[in-house]
Amino acid sequence: MNNRAPTVAQLRAFAALAEKLHFRDAAAELGMSQPALSGAVAALEETLGTRLVERTTRHVLLTRSGEAVAQRARAVLAGVEELAEAAQTTGRPFTGDLHLGVIPTVAPYLLPALLRPLKARYPELELILHEEQTATILDGLVSGRLDLAVLATPVEGTGMTGLALYDEDFMLVYPGDDPGAPRGPVALTALRELPVLVMEEGHCLRDQTLEVCQEAGRDGLASTRAASLATLVQLVAGGLGVTLLPSTAAAVEARPGSGLGATRFRDPAPGRSILLVHRSSSPRAAEFEQLARTMREAVKAHRMPVRLPAEA
Amino acid sequence: MNNRAPTVAQLRAFAALAEKLHFRDAAAELGMSQPALSGAVAALEETLGTRLVERTTRHVLLTRSGEAVAQRARAVLAGVEELAEAAQTTGRPFTGDLHLGVIPTVAPYLLPALLRPLKARYPELELILHEEQTATILDGLVSGRLDLAVLATPVEGTGMTGLALYDEDFMLVYPGDDPGAPRGPVALTALRELPVLVMEEGHCLRDQTLEVCQEAGRDGLASTRAASLATLVQLVAGGLGVTLLPSTAAAVEARPGSGLGATRFRDPAPGRSILLVHRSSSPRAAEFEQLARTMREAVKAHRMPVRLPAEA
DNA sequence: GGATCGTGATAGGAGTTACCTATGAATAAC
DNA sequence: GTTATTCATAGGTAACTCCTATCACGATCC
Numbered sequence: 001m002n003n004r005a006p007t008v009a010q011l012r013a014f015a016a017l018a019e020k021l022h023f024r025d026a027a028a029e030l031g032m033s034q035p036a037l038s039g040a041v042a043a044l045e046e047t048l049g050t051r052l053v054e055r056t057t058r059h060v061l062l063t064r065s066g067e068a069v070a071q072r073a074r075a076v077l078a079g080v081e082e083l084a085e086a087a088q089t090t091g092r093p094f095t096g097d098l099h100l101g102v103i104p105t106v107a108p109y110l111l112p113a114l115l116r117p118l119k120a121r122y123p124e125l126e127l128i129l130h131e132e133q134t135a136t137i138l139d140g141l142v143s144g145r146l147d148l149a150v151l152a153t154p155v156e157g158t159g160m161t162g163l164a165l166y167d168e169d170f171m172l173v174y175p176g177d178d179p180g181a182p183r184g185p186v187a188l189t190a191l192r193e194l195p196v197l198v199m200e201e202g203h204c205l206r207d208q209t210l211e212v213c214q215e216a217g218r219d220g221l222a223s224t225r226a227a228s229l230a231t232l233v234q235l236v237a238g239g240l241g242v243t244l245l246p247s248t249a250a251a252v253e254a255r256p257g258s259g260l261g262a263t264r265f266r267d268p269a270p271g272r273s274i275l276l277v278h279r280s281s282s283p284r285a286a287e288f289e290q291l292a293r294t295m296r297e298a299v300k301a302h303r304m305p306v307r308l309p310a311e312a
Numbered sequence: 313m314n315n316r317a318p319t320v321a322q323l324r325a326f327a328a329l330a331e332k333l334h335f336r337d338a339a340a341e342l343g344m345s346q347p348a349l350s351g352a353v354a355a356l357e358e359t360l361g362t363r364l365v366e367r368t369t370r371h372v373l374l375t376r377s378g379e380a381v382a383q384r385a386r387a388v389l390a391g392v393e394e395l396a397e398a399a400q401t402t403g404r405p406f407t408g409d410l411h412l413g414v415i416p417t418v419a420p421y422l423l424p425a426l427l428r429p430l431k432a433r434y435p436e437l438e439l440i441l442h443e444e445q446t447a448t449i450l451d452g453l454v455s456g457r458l459d460l461a462v463l464a465t466p467v468e469g470t471g472m473t474g475l476a477l478y479d480e481d482f483m484l485v486y487p488g489d490d491p492g493a494p495r496g497p498v499a500l501t502a503l504r505e506l507p508v509l510v511m512e513e514g515h516c517l518r519d520q521t522l523e524v525c526q527e528a529g530r531d532g533l534a535s536t537r538a539a540s541l542a543t544l545v546q547l548v549a550g551g552l553g554v555t556l557l558p559s560t561a562a563a564v565e566a567r568p569g570s571g572l573g574a575t576r577f578r579d580p581a582p583g584r585s586i587l588l589v590h591r592s593s594s595p596r597a598a599e600f601e602q603l604a605r606t607m608r609e610a611v612k613a614h615r616m617p618v619r620l621p622a623e624a
Numbered sequence: 625g626g627a628t629c630g631t632g633a634t635a636g637g638a639g640t641t642a643c644c645t646a647t648g649a650a651t652a653a654c
Numbered sequence: 655g656t657t658a659t660t661c662a663t664a665g666g667t668a669a670c671t672c673c674t675a676t677c678a679c680g681a682t683c684c
Contacts, residue, residue: 005320005321005324005392005396006320006392006395006396007319007320007321008317008318008319008320009317009319009671011392011395012317022631023631023632023633024630024631024632032671032672032673033672033673033674034631034632034633035632035633035634035635035672035673035674035675036671036672036673038632038633038634039633039671039672040671042633043670043671047396048395048396048399048400049399049400050399050400050402050403051403051595052399054456054591054593054594054595055593055631055632055633056471056591056593056631056632056679056680057630057631057632057678057679057680057681058454058471058631058679058680058681059454059455059456059631060631060632061456061591061593062456063403063595063596064402064403064408064409065398065399065400065402065403067402068398068399068402069395069398069399069402072391072394072395072398073395075391076388076391076392076395079384079387079388079391080317080318080323080388082384083318083323083360083381083384083385083388084317084318084359084360086377086380086381086384087360087361087362087364087377087380087381088360088361088362088377090362090376090377090379090380090381091362091363091375091376091377096376097376142370142371143371144366144371144373144374158651158652159368159370159651279366279368279373281366281367281368281373282366283363283366283375284375321642334660335660335661335662336659336660336661344642344643344644345643345644345645346660346661346662347643347644347645347661347662347663347664348642348643348644350661350662350663351642351643351662352642354662355641355642367660367661367662368650368651368660368661369649369650369651369652369659369660369661370650370651370652370659370660371660372660372661470680470681471680
């Protein structure tokens with residue numbers, strides 16, 4: 001007794017036979033020999049445990065089971081066809097949903113430059129934004145919840161590939177009416193004398209700021225911690241201290257009339273690199289590289305205060 | 313390049329993997345080895361021309377195509393399952409539609425005896441009646457429009473199998489007020505002197521009557537031809553002649569008070585056999601034989617004026 | 625009525641496929 | 655560094671599918 005499931009080939013064979021009601025013609029249409037079709041149909045009958053066709057040298061008739069099976073076989077074959085087509089369609093690059101994670105200290109300054117050009121160039125791409133902290137984003141990438149992410153160095157996740165988008169320097173941001181405001185680039189060591197405010201835990205900008213401070217020889221920090229970059233800026237404006245902001249953020253937050261001032265550091269200025277990150281195992285690596293190129297072009301076109309990688 | 317269609321086994325393999333997201337576990341559930349599953353999924357990807365899963369030693373993730381394909385694969389597999397089940401269900405004997413052809417000179421006298429017992433015994437059987445002439449019925453059997461038929465001998469169709477239901481004698485039917493009405497069984501030769509009315513062409517009763525008349529030594533016939541048996545009876549009642557009717561019909565049409573008389577012929581009396589006919593190639597032969605037995609029982613229970621085959 | 629044509633089933637053999645066991649490569653976790 | 659877990663690969667065997675050639679049966683034709 002054949003105990004296995006029907007085969008697509010068998011269903012295809014039977015469907016053709018059900019349509020033509022003639023073994024030779026059906027076999028010819030399928031591009032197979034008549035005995036092969038005969039065997040396939042016989043195997044299907046064996047599998048299903050029912051006679052599907054009444055064969056005579058005179059005529060081929062479908063049994064009741066045959067009628068029922070033929071109908072469903074057509075449906076199944078259509079489903080397989082649709083499946084094959086869906087596999088192609090869904091896999092097309094630059095189409096469909098793309099879940100993009102972006103860290104909060106980059107999102108508000110980068111996305112305005114990106115969204116319009118991306119939509120223009122890839123109209124079928126549905127960008128779904130997730131503004132989350134680095135750890136959450138990495139977890140999302142690993143689990144498949146996210147396809148792609150914009151993160152800042154260092155990225156410590158394993159199995160991740162980062163494509164350089166741009167580098168940005170940190171700038172010193174201080175209250176706009178500060179009488180001791182610097183008039184030119186300042187040395188990193190200036191941080192030793194200043195009350196540096198940072199964001200709360202979890203934000204990578206916090207860790208980056210701490211690292212810079214440590215490098216500058218500063219130990220303690222003001223205890224106040226801002227939950228968001230907007231709050232941090234308000235604290236500085238309120239005179240509670242200074243802070244470090246990436247140039248893209250500083251350009252916006254310390255713009256003329258904002259009540260804040262910003263100045264660069266002397267070379268070598270501290271900074272961070274912004275990367276487009278995806279799972280190394282992703283089959284869409286090529287697509288993402290192309291996407292990174294487009295993003296760099298958009299950044300350049302938007303005249304963001306950053307350094308682009310050499311190639312761009 | 314693999315150019316063929318996906319296999320049910322491949323879809324099953326991929327569906328299991330999509331559910332478990334773990335090659336070993338999925339393979340175990342399918343009762344196959346992990347390499348076999350690995351190969352099956354790889355083959356499916358090759359066939360579809362798309363990466364379906366992102367594999368790492370750490371995790372297995374579905375690509376977008378993978379998600380789409382998994383969903384449709386489940387649908388296809390459900391369809392196959394349903395198909396297999398439908399094949400069983402539809403093939404069950406004594407269930408579903410059964411197209412039964414019955415000749416007009418039998419239908420009104422046999423069916424009252426059959427329908428109730430059949431419905432009682434086979435409640436799931438849907439008898440669909442087709443009252444047609446022999447030639448049409450045979451054509452219907454050959455083409456598959458009909459599954460089964462009640463015909464009278466001789467049946468000349470090839471590839472048909474006839475199961476004897478009963479034999480019925482022909483009776484001489486005459487006007488009830490005929491002064492020369494016979495008082496007992498008459499000889500066949502009596503037909504020579506009588507104006508025998510027959511039905512129009514196509515009815516097998518006409519051919520049978522003609523044959524009996526020829527045997528009796530009668531040549532010409534009255535030119536009037538009745539389109540139906542009811543008409544024929546009216547013609548006889550109107551005094552236009554006599555006719556031959558099978559005993560089952562005569563018992564009804566020449567019943568007391570009908571204005572008609574009927575008498576038997578002396579042995580060997582002419583008659584005809586009623587058969588249950590199906591295509592010899594039908595896989596339902598056994599079912600039909602059982603049906604024939606039930607019909608004979610019903611005929612017997614209904615006390616129809618016929619002779620049943622010896623076995624019954 | 626015998627020969628011929630057309631039908632589907634069967635036989636034998638070649639090519640391919642699918643599977644299993646054993647092993648390899650890569651990555652986490654300790 | 656070592657171990658454990660994961661999926662991929664290799665080699666060999668068993669099974670399947672398909673093809674060509676032929677058979678058996680029935681209808682048709684001369």
